[in-house]
Amino acid sequence: MNYKREHLQLNNGTAEIITIQTNSQNSFTKANMLELGSILGDIKKDDTVKGVIITSENPKFFCNGLDAETLLNTPPDELVEAVGGICVLFGDFLRFDKPVAIEVNGHAMGGGAVITVSSDYKYMLESGCRIGFTEVMVGLPLPGMFVQKIQDTVHPQYIHEVCMEGSTYKGKEAKEIGLINETATSNEELRKLSTKKLDTVFKFPLTAIRNTKSNINHRALMDFNKFLDDSRGWFNVPVIRENLLEAMKALQEKRRAVLK
Template sequence: MIDSTIEGRIKVLRMNHGPANAMDLPFLTAVADACIPDNSFDGVVLTGNGRFFSAGLNIVNLMEGDDDNAWKIIETLGRAIMNIMTFPGPVVAAVDGHAVAGGCLLALSCDHRIGVPGDYKMGMNELALGLDLPSFALAAVRRCVPVHRQFEVTSLSRFYSPEEAIPVGMLNEISNDAEKEALKMSTSLADSLAPFQRLKKHLNAPALELYEKEGDSTDQFIQQWKTPESQAKIKAAVEKMKKS
């Protein structure tokens, strides 16, 4: 599900959950728990399986469960994103494949994102499915995406190539060996851990303060998820996935 190794003082997390790293409750719980700080590591590198960073929520699994299961999945996605955003050391993503919807948000929650060159896409399509963006998702967007591109990224359901992802803040740079560069960067930042921690806290403050002010919006997401309009769009998306 997640292959975890320690390289020096850095925990390297390689997501390996099915072909697309689609997010179900066990997977999201593993990601969230892996990013709880302890004394064994100072920083994190998060990467995928070479084809997918993560395809986002497992929609089929979500459709088959009840409301309580859906609530737990969305709440745990929020916990994973918040654990990454508030982790006291550096968290660097090596985006090595498609990062869609919740998978894109997982990348945006990291401090720095290094992509590999290739034919993959990053983007958020929640609005096209008739869904709200929870407050934790907006917090991740606000800390990375330039203000004048936030409407485009969250509302237009566009998908970006690695090169296109840089101007909108989804990626910071591209490297042929993203994982190696991510480990190098995380190690370097962890070598100045105390000042980095203070800097990260200050830089994240505006997005986190808005998140705390707005409060948790998981219930709102679930209510919108249950509407006939959203269900019709989601079912159409599921049928399209089954045929592809």
Template sequence: MTVHFGPMIESHLREGVMHITLRHRKASALDLELCDALREEFELAAEREDVRALILTGTGSIFSAGVDLPRLIDSGGDYVPRFVEALDAMLRALFLFPKPAVAALNGHAIAGGAIMAFASDYRLMSGGRIGVPEALVGVPFPPLALEIVRFAVARQYIQSLIYLGWTVEPDRALALGLIDEVVPGEQLLPRALEIARQVAEIAPDAFRLTKRQLREPFLRHAAHIASTTTDTIDALWAAPQTHARIRAYLAKTIGKK
């Protein structure tokens, strides 16, 4: 077993399965540094021959609350485009992770937290809510993030999930196909490990190619959309009116003004 403890994440290797645990402040909200740290962990695990699969989980009652919105609106300079680029790189590293990736959702998986789950190969959930309320917040989806949602969410539900900002509990998430299993909290990691080992039994080269084939059309579409919308998306994320909407959303949801 190898163990790495950092200020934002904890990772350890157990019998060929890399466990990565988000533990960034109270809600593991995604900021520039956490995205960079996760990308590095995903890339390292992808390269290591002794890693056969990956489990991604969180701590307490929250998997990840999504983008650190207060940090986003309080940071000046070039933080917004740097963050959007780091978020894209992290999601790409997870979406293209060439080995089985299991998301063990210990609690709320909101916005970017849900998208990380959707980028994985198998999703288990023990509590909390999952959804992508970006439209309610007033920020646009980066192209790859939206394609990951399209990849994972059934066509008949995707527009309601996005436009109405649904966040749903585990049983409803299972019915909508957002997750694969609902499990009690004490069984979450053991069951995730069981699934990771089971999928890791597939011949690695066959798994890698099949996973790439399933995801390649969404990557191509994301690249096409990005070629014409990246500047607009960056401008919207940084716009004063967007930050005003974020402040209003935060005031409504968590009382921050």
């Protein structure tokens, strides 16, 4: 089971907790990203659930991005869809019109940072974990739909650092640049932040919240299909494809990647 699901009754409504438990690094594959997107679709249609908390019980990783071993074993003609799955999942998050609180309680690299920035309320442990958009470090351009949401979230003077340098941040640093809303010293404190915020939002009519959230994410979705086509097209560029596979192989072999 890649995701544990449970309901949590708050004072003003029910939240669903989704616990990521995909593998030892909580990394993403095409299959488990499709599964998470399907879960969001189910919750979207469930009128008894007002919002979502996404978390992890992994002692080290919240979500460590795309799974290196799976990508290396993916047939070349399927690689575009395997990597592009994170863009599709990002779209699923943006179209999910109920409030989402995310608890970054382990490393959140690449895809982990992507689902974090797509969420409404972002909380992170102060120590023991980092977050960052590390796509450029494995030779991948950062997709435009990610960049637009980062621009809506991060303080302007840090956008180039976040997007172009693969910088990673501890909790307090992530809060300082605007990537995270608040930090906590323990998982228990993270949960208090999440539940307090959702319970506050649950006081308001859900129809108002859902339509307002759709308006918030409208800009990031306007050019979504163009950006998705662009990101898929990058894999027709041999050097981008070769750099990604070299980076994944280097991760497996615990060495420094040699990129072109």
